[in-house]
Every structure is written in C-alpha cells, then in structure tokens.
Amino acid sequence: IQDIQLTTFAKTGSGRMITNGGKADSYGVEVSLRSRIAEGLTADLNYGFTRATFRDYINEEKINGEIIKTDCKGNFVPYTPRHTLSVGLQYNKLLKNCWLDQFSASAQFIGAGKIYWTERNDIFQNFYGTVNAKVGIRKGIVKVDLWTRNLTNTNYSAFYFESRNIPFIQKGKPFQIGAEIAVAF
Secondary structure, eight states, rough: SSSSSSEEEEESSSSSEEEOOEEEEEEEEEEEEEEEEEEEEEEEEEEEEEEEEEEOEEEEETTTTTTEEEEEOOOTTTTTOOOOEEEEEEEEESSSSSSSSSSEEEEEEEEEEEOSSTTOSSEOOOOHHHHHHHEEEETTTEEEEEEEESOOOOOOEEEEEEETTTTEEEOOOOEEEEEEEEEEE
8 A cells, every 4th residue: 555544633632634654565355154054043254354564654753842753664554453253143033823923033243353553553452352142023013122232241442542642542332231123114
C-alpha cells in the first residue's frame, strides 16, 4: 500500500485527522464453511488472518514539547486484528399441530485479536472471544426472541486512543441480556 492513511486525534483534543502513514504491506486470507448437521441444525465456521505491517513509516509525536521520532518499519498497522474467528450453531424447527409455528435457537463464539492500538505497537489487545446466544418462538406474524451477548462476561478493550497525550481505553460491552418482539406485516 502506498500512502496508507491513518486516523489520529488532533493535538487540541477536538476531533480526528487523517494522516499519511507511508508504505505498508497487507495480506490475508478468509475461510468460511457452513454445514447442515441435521434437519434444522446448521453450523458455521469463519476465520480470517491479516498481516498488515508498515514498510516505510516514521511516526512523529510531540511529547512534553519535544518531537519524538519512532521508526515503525515492521510494526503492525493499528486497529487491524491479526485473527478473526466465528463459530456458530443454529437450530430452526417448524412446528406442526402446535400452538406455536416455529422454535429457533443459536449460539455463537466470536473472537478477534491481537489488535495493536498504536503505530509503536506498545499498546494492544490480545486475542479475546465472546459468546452470544438466542432463543426464539414465532406465532403467525409475531416473533419473540430472548438473547444474551458476552455470556461469559469477557473483559476486553474495544477501542483505544490518545488525546492531548492522555490515553483512553473503551472497554468492551459486558454481559447483556435482552428480549425482542417483532411483527412482520
């Protein structure tokens, strides 16, 4: 990649800027598989690998009034997870001679990482995974789902940035549970 663009935060603390990150190499592969295990039961597997590194980039930062230059050649491009993974099971059953029309259930593991947050590669999130699940019923045009996200309450960082030389980490969402009611017309 020639002239890779990087998002940085303005030194004033108000807003983001796009800067030139020099040259980078980026390659990867994705694999997706879906299998019908039994009547109404399917499984999915998705995996992605990315290697994005700087080929020619000098990062300049002003710290305590002094300009610090860091050669980032060979460092990983920030915000690009090395691995992404999703494994899931889905079950759907149409019901006959029953007061319900359909039952469904699903579970999914989603993982990502290692993710570097800075061009210096000094701050990062290791590989982490969350588990999501959902069960639902349908009668006519009404569908009701109960769901959970991050069932294992995994602690992870979802985003990192620096503003006015102060680091900020946005934590990932903790365990959540909820319900949805949908009406299809």
